[in-house]
Amino acid sequence: MIPYGRQSIDAADVDAVVRVMGSDWLTQGPTVTAFERRLVEQTGAAHAVAFSSGTAALHAAAAAGGLGPDDLVATSPLSFVASANSARYVGARVQLLDIDETTYDVDPASVPADVDGLVAVHYAGLPMDLGRLVNRPRVVIEDAAHAIGARTPDGPVGNCAHSDMCCFSFHPVKTVTTGEGGAVTTNSDELAERLRVTRHHGIRPLGDPDEPWAYDIVSLGYNFRITDLQCALGLSQLDKLERFVERRNQLAERYRELLADLDVVLMPPAAGAGVRHAYHLFAVRVPDRARVYAAMRDEGIGVQVHYVPIYRFSAYSDLGVGPDDFPVTERVYGGLLSLPMFPALTDADQDEVVRALRASL
Numbered sequence: 563m564i565p566y567g568r569q570s571i572d573a574a575d576v577d578a579v580v581r582v583m584g585s586d587w588l589t590q591g592p593t594v595t596a597f598e599r600r601l602v603e604q605t606g607a608a609h610a611v612a613f614s615s616g617t618a619a620l621h622a623a624a625a626a627g628g629l630g631p632d633d634l635v636a637t638s639p640l641s642f643v644a645s646a647n648s649a650r651y652v653g654a655r656v657q658l659l660d661i662d663e664t665t666y667d668v669d670p671a672s673v674p675a676d677v678d679g680l681v682a683v684h685y686a687g688l689p690m691d692l693g694r695l696v697n698r699p700r701v702v703i704e705d706a707a708h709a710i711g712a713r714t715p716d717g718p719v720g721n722c723a724h725s726d727m728c729c730f731s732f733h734p735v736k737t738v739t740t741g742e743g744g745a746v747t748t749n750s751d752e753l754a755e756r757l758r759v760t761r762h763h764g765i766r767p768l769g770d771p772d773e774p775w776a777y778d779i780v781s782l783g784y785n786f787r788i789t790d791l792q793c794a795l796g797l798s799q800l801d802k803l804e805r806f807v808e809r810r811n812q813l814a815e816r817y818r819e820l821l822a823d824l825d826v827v828l829m830p831p832a833a834g835a836g837v838r839h840a841y842h843l844f845a846v847r848v849p850d851r852a853r854v855y856a857a858m859r860d861e862g863i864g865v866q867v868h869y870v871p872i873y874r875f876s877a878y879s880d881l882g883v884g885p886d887d888f889p890v891t892e893r894v895y896g897g898l899l900s901l902p903m904f905p906a907l908t909d910a911d912q913d914e915v916v917r918a919l920r921a922s923l
């Protein structure tokens with residue numbers, strides 16, 4: 563089976579993890595700090611705080627941003643459910659906004675004036691243009707789980723040029739992996755401090771020389787810590803980020819050429835100077851998706867659907883909205899199919915995917 567996505571692990575990654583296994587620190591040690599420093603270099607943000615998962619990063623960002631039960635948080639229905647769940651974890655209400663067919667992201671101009679927070683999803687790795695927000699909510703959190711290595715005209719995704727915080731995931735299907743893991747970047751000293759406290763049970767040391775053991779619990783925190791083992795892998799993976807994203811872009815270009823004569827709708831490309839797509843996913847829209855899905859799977863091609871829109875889930879039925887309220891998302895979702903996209907996919911593998919798709923159509 564050629565999967566839709568998979569990690570690329572080399573001997574340097576293995577050596578990096580093994581080295582940390584013999585060190586004094588398996589967690590809460592210097593490799594976590596080194597990984598955070600590398601994320602700061604990569605993104606250009608002032609701070610990076612690493613987490614046990616992308617979901618924990620989103621949850622902590624919502625908490626650190628002060629979102630709560632009085633707040634309404636907008637996000638995209640065409641995303642992994644964690645984007646919306648992050649608001650619910652802190653008791654906030656969710657409002658889903660229909661997507662823009664030219665980007666598959668939410669149209670920044672469509673964010674209503676009455677929302678308190680925005681979880682901005684960069685679908686498939688194409689950055690939502692937050693510079694075009696007309697109504698900037700009080701708290702803007704980027705869900706950049708797909709978008710490490712992507713760029714906007716304002717610089718790398720993660721520099722928080724138009725947001726308060728930017729969240730990444732390092733799950734193995736994402737562009738760089740730590741096994742499980744995530745991170746939040748921010749330019750705010752105060753948010754960075756709250757993120758660190760939230761990650762570690764709400765603990766803040768008092769710094770009292772007479773009682774050096776003493777600490778306070780300043781908020782409801784969690785154990786959202788990442789380990790040094792995971793960060794050793796992450797550091798080694800970040801060495802290859804440019805190469806990974808470059809190969810993803812090459813594969814995307816090649817898909818666009820190879821699929822040009824087929825009866826499929828290709829996902830929107832990066833448009834505009836200075837925009838770089840990260841191509842976490844390469845999605846097409848096909849007629850008769852159920853049949854194509856089954857035929858591709860029979861041929862050993864592990865196609866997937868990203869995503870079942872969030873308003874279709876029973877856990878979100880209390881929003882009182884459904885498919886009729888999201889005509890664009892429904893039109894896109896109706897034929898959506900993710901083709902294999904990962905750096906180790908060879909040109910020959912890709913030719914095989916295209917051959918199987920051509921046959922199944």
Ligand SMILES: *Cc1c(COP(=O)(O)O)cnc(C)c1O
Binds near residue numbers: 705
């Ligand atoms: C993967 C993903 C997440 C969650 O990340 P985990 O590391 O799996 O917790 C959140 N949002 C989006 C859009 C994702 O793709």
